[in-house]
Amino acid sequence: MAVPLTNPSDHRPTGTPDARERLLAAAYDLFSQRGVRAVGIDMIIQRSGVARQTMYRHFDSKQELVIAFLERREQLWTRDWLQATVERGGGEPAARLLAIFDTFDLWFQEPDFEGCSFINVMLEYPDPDHPLHRACAAHLATIRRFVADLARRARIDDPDSLAHDWHILMKGSIVAAAEGDLDAAKRARRVGERLLAECDV
DSSP states (O other), X not given: OOOOSSOGGGOOOOSOOOHHHHHHHXXXXXXXXXXXXXXXXXXXXXXXTOOHHHHHHHOSSHHHHHHHHHHHHIIIIIIIIIIHHHHHTOXXXXXXXXXXHHHHHHHHTSTTOOOOHHHHHHHHSOOTTSHHHHHHXXXXXXXXXXXXXXXXXXXXXXXXXXXXXXXXXXXHHHHHHHHTOTTHHXXXXXXXXXXXXXXXX
């Protein structure tokens, strides 16, 4: 079983942050916990301790700050936490696919579980042409490519198709956990085992 390094929300830069970093750290916490529409610029300024004029020297708009938040989320959540944890767990590629749900299972038990920011922000901006919707879709595609790479290494005939199926399980389990089903990752893992059996893996 792959054991998370820590809660994915804990991976933040250390040291004395500059104004831009303080703004981004404040936005990261607030957007992750409350969503984008519920968080105003004043709230971010108050949390960061950065003057409004200074903020606009670093970010032209709230949308630009949200884009930076999503990029930070991909680095901290997707790459530094999910991918690193699954890869560190070792084992065969098929076992690593299943380890995604072992990792999720521990995450879902965290008292500050906040769900997937990419899904949350995408639902806040449902217009597929909106820049934030497109950004979220791109970040979700990064996760799907990671899954497809594991599927290729597992010698699955159609790794891209498997990745789409697997990603539906991942996203569905996150939503189910947000609804209160703390066993959602275990359920998704069992479905994943059946998918792999169909692929003769």
